[in-house]
Amino acid sequence: MHAKITEVERILLWVPMVDRVRIEMERANIHTWSEVEVIRVVTDAGVVGYGETIQNYTWGRVPDTDRVIGKSPFECMWDDTLGAGLQMALFDAAGKLAEMPVYRLLGQPCRQWAPISFWDHDMSPEKYEIEARTAVELGYTSIKIKARPWWDVYETVQRISDATPDYFCIDGDWNDFLLDVSFAVPVLRELEENFPKIKIWEGPIRADDLHGNRLLREKMGTAIAHHYGSIPPNIAIRDGYCDGFVMAGGVSKVVNGGISCATANMPFFLQMMGTWPTIMMRHFVAVFRFHAQWPAITCHDTNIFAADPAHGCGGGFCGTRRLGIE
Numbered sequence: 001m002h003a004k005i006t007e008v009e010r011i012l013l014w015v016p017m018v019d020r021v022r023i024e025m026e027r028a029n030i031h032t033w034s035e036v037e038v039i040r041v042v043t044d045a046g047v048v049g050y051g052e053t054i055q056n057y058t059w060g061r062v063p064d065t066d067r068v069i070g071k072s073p074f075e076c077m078w079d080d081t082l083g084a085g086l087q088m089a090l091f092d093a094a095g096k097l098a099e100m101p102v103y104r105l106l107g108q109p110c111r112q113w114a115p116i117s118f119w120d121h122d123m124s125p126e127k128y129e130i131e132a133r134t135a136v137e138l139g140y141t142s143i144k145i146k147a148r149p150w151w152d153v154y155e156t157v158q159r160i161s162d163a164t165p166d167y168f169c170i171d172g173d174w175n176d177f178l179l180d181v182s183f184a185v186p187v188l189r190e191l192e193e194n195f196p197k198i199k200i201w202e203g204p205i206r207a208d209d210l211h212g213n214r215l216l217r218e219k220m221g222t223a224i225a226h227h228y229g230s231i232p233p234n235i236a237i238r239d240g241y242c243d244g245f246v247m248a249g250g251v252s253k254v255v256n257g258g259i260s261c262a263t264a265n266m267p268f269f270l271q272m273m274g275t276w277p278t279i280m281m282r283h284f285v286a287v288f289r290f291h292a293q294w295p296a297i298t299c300h301d302t303n304i305f306a307a308d309p310a311h312g313c314g315g316g317f318c319g320t321r322r323l324g325i326e
Contacts, residue, residue: 012036153191224242244294267293
């Protein structure tokens with residue numbers, strides 16, 4: 001169907017967090033997690049597309065809406081520079097215009113389930129234990145924690161391990177805080193030897209240290225993950241820089257990265273931020289075969305957003321979730 005965009009509406013929301021995690025999330029003010037932007041794209045065919053983003057998080061901000069006015073959603077939906085919310089809205093409108101689900105625009109669907117991990121910002125060992133118990137109650141099978149030098153990581157992992165069933169998995173994101181191989185190896189080795197629930201270490205040392213990461217991978221039994229594109233992907237794959245990737249960013253980047261991982265037979269997990277980005281994430285996972293086997297990170301879902309102004313608890317997504325994309 002021929003249709004052009006006539007209007008783009010930006011709707012700014014402030015979505016409160018549940019009291020259980022509100023202090024920790026508000027302390028991480030750099031991303032302003034509760035500030036949510038909904039993008040509404042209107043076409044002259046009467047079709048309306050919606051997208052949403054945490055606008056202060058990396059790829060999230062929508063820098064410009066005027067340049068899509070007068071164009072077809074199909075013409076500009078692959079442009080990652082438009083930002084998360086607008087790009088998502090364009091795909092939504094395009095799928096409606098084509099009368100097919102978004103995953104059909106991304107590739108050939110191959111599965112009906114998606115692994116999703118529980119997530120919280122960095123917090124004390126005591127709070128992480130509560131979060132782990134909450135994750136199990138909501139049906140999650142894994143949690144991704146923020147490993148930070150100002151908290152006792154050993155106590156955190158011990159508490160989570162003790163509070164969760166045998167099948168439960170723990171992934172830790174260091175955000176480069178272990179600095180280099182000489183410092184990282186003894187820390188990670190003690191953790192992996194004592195806590196078998198640990199499955200993935202994300203970004204333990206600097207992402208631009210190719211030699212150091214290759215050496216670290218040789219010394220560790222736990223899988224090492226880095227963001228796809230931290231160094232040129234062909235070099236990362238060729239030199240054994242990591243065991244798998246964190247896949248984030250625009251649609252074009254994610255699709256191209258997924259193809260690279262499939263070619264190299266390497267796993268990855270998707271990382272998409274927002275109040276309901278799991279909807280778009282499901283469409284991605286549907287076409288990514290089984291290289292998207294690591295639990296996806298949405299960072300925001302209904303277990304940390306308040307369901308009402310009184311900051312009551314929201315719902316939750318299961319650890320392995322049916323895609324529901326038919």
